[in-house]
Amino acid sequence: MAKQKLSLPVRIFIGMFLGILTGLCFLGSPEFTTQYIKPFGTIYINLLKFLVVPVVLFSITDGVVSLKDLRRVGSVGIRTFVYYIFTTAVAVIIGLALANAFVGAFPRLETSGAEYAATGSNVMDVIVGIFPSNALQPMVASDMLPVIVIALFAGAGILAAGEKGEKIAELVNCMSEVVMKIMMMIIQITPIGVFCLMCNVVAVNGPSIVGSLAIVIGVAYLGYLLHVVLVYGFSVRFLSGMSPIAFFRGMAPAMICAFTTTSSNATLPLNIECCNKMGAEPEISSFVLPLGATINMDGTAIYQAVATVFIASCYGITLTLSQMAMVVLTATLASIGTAGVSGAGMIMLSMVLSAVGIPVEGIALIAGVDKIFDMGRTTLNITGDATCAIWISKQERARAAAK
Numbered sequence: 001m002a003k004q005k006l007s008l009p010v011r012i013f014i015g016m017f018l019g020i021l022t023g024l025c026f027l028g029s030p031e032f033t034t035q036y037i038k039p040f041g042t043i044y045i046n047l048l049k050f051l052v053v054p055v056v057l058f059s060i061t062d063g064v065v066s067l068k069d070l071r072r073v074g075s076v077g078i079r080t081f082v083y084y085i086f087t088t089a090v091a092v093i094i095g096l097a098l099a100n101a102f103v104g105a106f107p108r109l110e111t112s113g114a115e116y117a118a119t120g121s122n123v124m125d126v127i128v129g130i131f132p133s134n135a136l137q138p139m140v141a142s143d144m145l146p147v148i149v150i151a152l153f154a155g156a157g158i159l160a161a162g163e164k165g166e167k168i169a170e171l172v173n174c175m176s177e178v179v180m181k182i183m184m185m186i187i188q189i190t191p192i193g194v195f196c197l198m199c200n201v202v203a204v205n206g207p208s209i210v211g212s213l214a215i216v217i218g219v220a221y222l223g224y225l226l227h228v229v230l231v232y233g234f235s236v237r238f239l240s241g242m243s244p245i246a247f248f249r250g251m252a253p254a255m256i257c258a259f260t261t262t263s264s265n266a267t268l269p270l271n272i273e274c275c276n277k278m279g280a281e282p283e284i285s286s287f288v289l290p291l292g293a294t295i296n297m298d299g300t301a302i303y304q305a306v307a308t309v310f311i312a313s314c315y316g317i318t319l320t321l322s323q324m325a326m327v328v329l330t331a332t333l334a335s336i337g338t339a340g341v342s343g344a345g346m347i348m349l350s351m352v353l354s355a356v357g358i359p360v361e362g363i364a365l366i367a368g369v370d371k372i373f374d375m376g377r378t379t380l381n382i383t384g385d386a387t388c389a390i391w392i393s394k395q396e397r398a399r400a401a402a403k
């Protein structure tokens with residue numbers, strides 16, 4: 001009988017399950033797991049961290065370059081961008097509000113006496129710090145906000161350079177592809193990383209941590225649902241003047257595809273087809289939807305907010321209001337930098353965590369069930385893009401009629 005390879009989510013789940021079982025064996029004497037098993041988990045985390053700068057740098061630069069001509073896409077581009085940023089920020093706020101409402105139900109880990117404090121900073125300092133005074137230093141320090149600014153300028157510069165920028169544009173596009181492939185390789189070793197980290201967490205903390213995963217998944221899905229009803233329902237009804245029921249019925253094939261493939265990119269062709277069938281202008285949907293598949297990730301933003309509060313609470317960190325503002329900013333930007341492929345949102349979560357000083361190892365707590373988060377968040381990601389395509393199409397039709 002031909003051997004069938006297990007899919008990655010199944011392997012990650014098995015890694016988590018075996019990690020929990022092995023951790024239970026070392027309950028009460030976790031020295032072995034801490035000294036000899038956890039370090040392999042740390043290697044996995046290091047690999048995740050090292051990749052964040054190149055992913056953000058190349059995927060955002062490539063995204064800007066793909067707009068082709070800054071002037072031509074100016075009008076549609078700005079409206080699309082504002083819509084995307086606004087809905088994503090609302091998504092993070094919904095995620096944060098819900099996670100804080102349920103924070104009492106989240107566990108607190110044994111952190112071997114170490115006290116973690118989220119690093120808070122003055123809002124003006126954060127804003128000034130976004131603009132780098134040195135091009136390399138933010139990359140060396142993995143300081144993501146200035147890296148994003150560098151990427152935006154690089155993209156704009158490439159476009160402004162016209163013909164001379166074309167070769168660089170091609171190079172950036174190739175680099176972006178190469179970085180994606182590296183990301184795929186690292187994602188492949190997630191089962192081992194999850195096994196090592198989860199084993200140590202359970203050996204040190206006991207099995208109660210496992211039950212809390214169901215709660216954090218429930219909170220994220222509640223956030224997804226609220227965002228669909230409140231934000232997308234409102235947008236479709238009042239901005240586009242369309243019945244939300246007709247919209248969701250028309251979107252069903254793309255939503256099901258997103259839910260099962262957990263990839264916005266893979267769902268893109270179906271999303272374009274669904275939108276065009278519902279009356280979107282083809283030239284609008286072929287611009288707005290690919291851009292959205294790359295930069296607009298409302299579901300990912302909700303997940304990152306919920307996961308950040310959950311992991312913070314596990315480490316005994318209570319986020320202050322200014323740290324929450326930082327989460328809104330970084331999660332909005334992190335979701336822009338997230339590639340539309342399966343599992344990418346979890347990698348970008350490390351950017352949000354490090355921005356507020358939460359240990360990145362915390363990702364291991366939820367990595368074993370990331371697929372479940374990803375199914376919901378990808379479905380939201382592509383639905384948000386579609387609401388924008390329908391709205392901009394309606395506006396463009398009205399403009400053309402007024403001429």
Ligand code: ASP
Pocket residue numbers: 262263264265297300338339340341342343344345346374377378381
């Ligand atoms: N899988 C998501 C998407 O393709 C990205 C993520 O992992 O959050 O939209």
